[in-house]
Amino acid sequence: MALKIYNTLTLKKEAFKPIEKNVIKLYVCGVTVYGHCHIGHARSAIVFDVVYRYLLEKGYNVIFIKNFTDIDDKIIRRASEEGISWKEVGEKYIKSFYEDMDALHVLRPVHEPRATEHIEDMVRLVETLLEKGYAYKVNGNVYFSVERYKKYGELSKRTLEEMLAGARVEIDERKKNPLDFALWKASKEGEPFWETPFGTGRPGWHIECSVMSTKYLNNPFDIHGGGKDLIFPHHENEKAQTEAATGKPFVNYWMHNGFVNMEKEKMSKSIGNIFLIKDFLKNHHPEALRLFFLSTHYRNPIDYNEQSLEDMHNALLRLYYTLERVSKLQPAKIIKPKRHIPADELFNRFYKAMDDDFNTALALSYIFELSKMLNRMIDEYDESAIHSIHYTQNLMVRLARILGLLNDDLQTFHHNETQRHLEAKGLDMETLEKMIHERTDARKNKNFKKADGIRNLLLEKGIMLLDTPAGTEWRIKYISPMKGEE
RNA sequence: GGCGGCAUAGCCAAGUGGCUAAGGCGACGGUCUGCAAAACCGUUAUUCUCCGGUUCAAAUCCGGAUGCCGCCUCCA
Numbered sequence: 001m002a003l004k005i006y007n008t009l010t011l012k013k014e015a016f017k018p019i020e021k022n023v024i025k026l027y028v029c030g031v032t033v034y035g036h037c038h039i040g041h042a043r044s045a046i047v048f049d050v051v052y053r054y055l056l057e058k059g060y061n062v063i064f065i066k067n068f069t070d071i072d073d074k075i076i077r078r079a080s081e082e083g084i085s086w087k088e089v090g091e092k093y094i095k096s097f098y099e100d101m102d103a104l105h106v107l108r109p110v111h112e113p114r115a116t117e118h119i120e121d122m123v124r125l126v127e128t129l130l131e132k133g134y135a136y137k138v139n140g141n142v143y144f145s146v147e148r149y150k151k152y153g154e155l156s157k158r159t160l161e162e163m164l165a166g167a168r169v170e171i172d173e174r175k176k177n178p179l180d181f182a183l184w185k186a187s188k189e190g191e192p193f194w195e196t197p198f199g200t201g202r203p204g205w206h207i208e209c210s211v212m213s214t215k216y217l218n219n220p221f222d223i224h225g226g227g228k229d230l231i232f233p234h235h236e237n238e239k240a241q242t243e244a245a246t247g248k249p250f251v252n253y254w255m256h257n258g259f260v261n262m263e264k265e266k267m268s269k270s271i272g273n274i275f276l277i278k279d280f281l282k283n284h285h286p287e288a289l290r291l292f293f294l295s296t297h298y299r300n301p302i303d304y305n306e307q308s309l310e311d312m313h314n315a316l317l318r319l320y321y322t323l324e325r326v327s328k329l330q331p332a333k334i335i336k337p338k339r340h341i342p343a344d345e346l347f348n349r350f351y352k353a354m355d356d357d358f359n360t361a362l363a364l365s366y367i368f369e370l371s372k373m374l375n376r377m378i379d380e381y382d383e384s385a386i387h388s389i390h391y392t393q394n395l396m397v398r399l400a401r402i403l404g405l406l407n408d409d410l411q412t413f414h415h416n417e418t419q420r421h422l423e424a425k426g427l428d429m430e431t432l433e434k435m436i437h438e439r440t441d442a443r444k445n446k447n448f449k450k451a452d453g454i455r456n457l458l459l460e461k462g463i464m465l466l467d468t469p470a471g472t473e474w475r476i477k478y479i480s481p482m483k484g485e486e
Numbered sequence: 487g488g489c490g491g492c493a494u495a496g497c498c499a500a501g502u503g504g505c506u507a508a509g510g511c512g513a514c515g516g517u518c519u520g521c522a523a524a525a526c527c528g529u530u531a532u533u534c535u536c537c538g539g540u541u542c543a544a545a546u547c548c549g550g551a552u553g554c555c556g557c558c559u560c561c562a
Contacts, residue, residue: 011490031562044562074560156557162488163558205560227562231490234561257562258491264554268561295499295510300492301555308498311511318510321524353500361500365509372526379526448520455522466523475524 003058005223006299006357008231008254009155013357016253018222024060025221026052027213027251029230030112032069033093034078037100038274039289039304040260040267044227046290047257047298047358049106050403051225054354057402064109065216068094069208071116076191086192090114100277104286105404111216115208122203122211123196125245126183130198134244138174140186140199146179149240155254156232181237183207206237210250214242224251228258228299258301267304275304283424285417287405288313294360294403310478315368317476319396319406320413322371325378326393327410329386338387343395346370350399360403367405370396421476425461432458436465436472443467 003016018024028048031041048066055062070090079086101108115122126142129135134148146152146160153159163179182204187193193200213221219242226235235254242250259266262273280289292312296302346366353362370392377389400406408416422428439454455465464477 029562032560038562040562042562047562072560156489158489158558165488165558228556229561232557233559259556259562261555266556266561270560291510292498297500300499303498308511311498314512315510325525359500361510362508365500368509375525376527443520446520452521459523464523467519468524473524477523 024062025217026064026223028066029226030066034074066109068114113212128245142184143180156236210242220249223253225255228256257298261303337391340388343392
């Protein structure tokens with residue numbers, strides 16, 4: 001099966017051919033570490049985590065690099081705000097980044113280089129660009145001359161004339177062209193700096209990615225990814241610098257994920273409508289966020305709202321409850337997974353969907369179909385089916401894990417869900433069990449009015465009771481306030 | 487102003503030339519139940535923003551209109 005990837009450079013879906021057979025070199029722009037990660041960072045991380053997982057699943061040796069930008073204007077500003085050094089700012093938010101990524105089950109890339117560990121390489125790149133005449137010095141700053149690089153605008157699909165017509169670029173007298181961008185910035189008093197042949201200063205924004213990607217992957221390399229907002233200027237500039245310096249193409253396939261909107265508006269720090277991953281995790285299972293993102297194609301925008309997240313949380317619970325039903329079946333003495341052809345068909349369709357530019361929305365639908373298939377097999381249970389059931393379950397879990405879902409074992413899942421949910425609703429285990437007990441007694445005495453009252457009370461708290469032959473069980477169920485009132 | 491994208495059921499969302507227009511959430515009916523719930527079965531878009539065109543055939547291609555969004559400035 002052939003993988004196709006939508007390439008921002010050509011605006012087309014293209015058959016994917018790695019440069020080296022069986023090896024894929026993947027670079028994704030990481031974060032600038034000056035704050036906690038928000039839901040938008042989470043989308044990018046999850047999208048490329050799934051790309052990484054799927055490429056591994058297909059048997060490729062994936063050299064996946066994701067950087068930290070740990071020196072920049074905003075970090076310096078943050079340091080003075082928090083009264084700590086810029087290095088401490090970096091350390092603090094790298095730690096925060098890992099907490100969030102681990103919670104979201106984002107796999108660690110092969111290397112996670114930091115900008116400040118590659119200053120020497122940056123200096124070398126700037127020198128090369130100066131030597132080749134692509135860059136010029138002004139008062140300790142070094143600028144890249146966009147007019148010298150003929151393909152400037154190739155990635156973001158605009159010409160220099162068009163960009164200037166936009167005329168929102170601040171005119172800086174020192175630059176030859178307003179669109180020229182800084183490779184190296186002269187440091188001001190009190191700012192971090194490095195000594196270089198062209199002056200005391202610090203790197204510009206784009207250069208770290210050029211340096212780290214080519215250092216670990218060489219160029220051209222296979223896939224470069226990031227959020228859509230990085231196409232211009234970040235990726236355009238990375239490409240210009242690297243191609244000008246090396247005389248070789250930079251990247252074969254450019255992948256960009258769409259934004260997360262809040263109430264139809266882009267989530268961004270400047271608008272101030274950001275929602276942190278840490279806040280999300282207080283109220284939801286981390287996989288609900290994955291499910292939410294993966295239910296839309298990665299290139300499309302997605303609108304974040306509580307209702308959608310609750311829908312997704314319910315959908316996630318459904319998958320876990322299917323696994324739970326399977327776990328409760330009378331175990332066979334020896335499980336010999338037996339092929340179940342309809343399940344295999346869904347498995348194949350899953351791969352086909354993923355091969356089509358990572359169509360996770362379609363791929364997910366097959367996981368839900370496997371879940372339904374399992375439930376049906378359990379409903380019509382006879383002992384001989386146990387082997388097929390296990391086979392089907394294994395397929396379902398395997399596919400889910402390619403998407404980074406169903407990571408929890410049932411115990412962990414229950415424990416975490418219960419903790420989070422009870423806390424959010426101001427309940428505790430003891431009260432809950434007492435209420436269930438009370439209701440059971442009421443039912444025994446045929447006092448159904450009281451029993452139903454308790455049940456409704458709990459339902460309002462998002463706890464649903466199930467009377468099974470084995471006794472009363474309870475589950476979490478997200479009910480939106482609107483629907484609850486109806 | 488320039489460039490790019492989107493418009494599919496109550497909501498979210500796949501599908502981009504031809505089998506019954508995926509899947510999730512929700513709603514309704516059935517089985518089950520004290521009644522429920524869960525689970526399963528069934529129903530929930532004869533039609534894909536609108537108007538033209540191409541074609542034997544279009545949600546899917548082309549032209550136009552309307553609406554929404556993004557980039558052109560730090561951003562995932």
